[in-house]
Amino acid sequence: MSETLRETPPREAANGRLAGQVALVTGGGKGIGRAVVERFIAEGARVGVLVRSETDVDNLRAAHGASVCPVLGDVRDWEANRQAVETVVTTYGKLDTLVPNAGVYDFGDRFEDIAGEDLAQRYRQLFDVNVLGYLLAVRAGLDALRETRGSIVFTLSSSSFFSGGGGTLYVGSKHGLVGVVRQLAFELAPDIRVNAVAPGGTRTNLGGLPGDERQLAGLDGFDAMVAKTVPLGFLSEPEDHAGLYVTLASRAESGFVTAEIIRSDGGLEVRGG
Numbered sequence: 471m472s473e474t475l476r477e478t479p480p481r482e483a484a485n486g487r488l489a490g491q492v493a494l495v496t497g498g499g500k501g502i503g504r505a506v507v508e509r510f511i512a513e514g515a516r517v518g519v520l521v522r523s524e525t526d527v528d529n530l531r532a533a534h535g536a537s538v539c540p541v542l543g544d545v546r547d548w549e550a551n552r553q554a555v556e557t558v559v560t561t562y563g564k565l566d567t568l569v570p571n572a573g574v575y576d577f578g579d580r581f582e583d584i585a586g587e588d589l590a591q592r593y594r595q596l597f598d599v600n601v602l603g604y605l606l607a608v609r610a611g612l613d614a615l616r617e618t619r620g621s622i623v624f625t626l627s628s629s630s631f632f633s634g635g636g637g638t639l640y641v642g643s644k645h646g647l648v649g650v651v652r653q654l655a656f657e658l659a660p661d662i663r664v665n666a667v668a669p670g671g672t673r674t675n676l677g678g679l680p681g682d683e684r685q686l687a688g689l690d691g692f693d694a695m696v697a698k699t700v701p702l703g704f705l706s707e708p709e710d711h712a713g714l715y716v717t718l719a720s721r722a723e724s725g726f727v728t729a730e731i732i733r734s735d736g737g738l739e740v741r742g743g
């Protein structure tokens with residue numbers, strides 16, 4: 471490996487592992503994304519956040535002032551992603567880390583229960599957020615990330631590796647993102663590192679497709695089901711995963727890491743039969 475490809479990690483200030491860095495998180499108004507935003511700011515970063523509701527914009531501003539730059543938009547929309555990157559770069563001068571994170575869930579709906587005539591629409595509703603939304607964010611961020619030799623940290627899922635944590639559409643979308651991580655890591659090296667965190671069951675209000683009012687944490691018995699399934703024996707909170715995003719975003723801590731997916735799922739790999 472040529473020495474020119476190897477960069478000296480910049481010194482990060484003692485008061486934060488991401489001091490001086492700038493990030494953009496999609497779907498960062500709530501849940502896991504919000505925990506990542508808060509942790510990045512606590513580690514010294516300034517963070518742009520692409521959110522869907524005015525309430526999220528107001529809440530983020532009230533909590534974090536000038537350290538946060540919320541942008542209102544839908545991740546399925548190219549213009550919203552482009553605008554989010556432009557706003558972050560204009561406001562903070564650069565972009566070091568992109569966290570594509572916004573997602574929707576299918577609540578484990580069984581494939582054979584989806585009517586054939588509804589399938590194409592349900593597929594688009596889910597894949598457009600979970601997969602296309604990630605791709606649009608990456609495409610929008612490419613130039614800015616290249617300039618900083620930055621990184622991407624995707625939110626994947628235990629459903630990227632296992633069945634049973636969702637229905638065929640959700641599990642299919644999250645498995646598909648494994649390929650996205652790997653191919654992008656290959657294509658974007660050596661300029662941009664591409665990694666992911668794959669949380670398991672987490673207490674959030676993850677929602678469903680349009681018209682579906684269910685929310686993950688509101689499901690009867692969700693806590694107990696997760697606690698029973700995972701070796702570590704509890705349902706995680708969004709904050710439990712956030713430090714891993716910091717590690718993958720930090721050049722000092724993971725400057726030689728790309729194409730990596732860190733599981734934060736209580737040990738599903740080693741659960742008994």
Ligand code: NAD
Nearest residue numbers: 497500501502544545571572573627669671672674675676
């Ligand atoms: P959440 O509902 O709290 O967060 C998802 C965010 O995405 C919300 O803020 C929502 O407004 C936003 N969003 C959804 N559709 C959008 C759109 N079209 N445009 C813009 N924003 C949109 O749920 P969460 O659990 O924090 O989910 C975050 C990510 O974590 C998702 O990708 C999800 O698949 C993944 N995940 C969640 C769990 C879990 O158990 N909660 C486990 C593994 C992975």
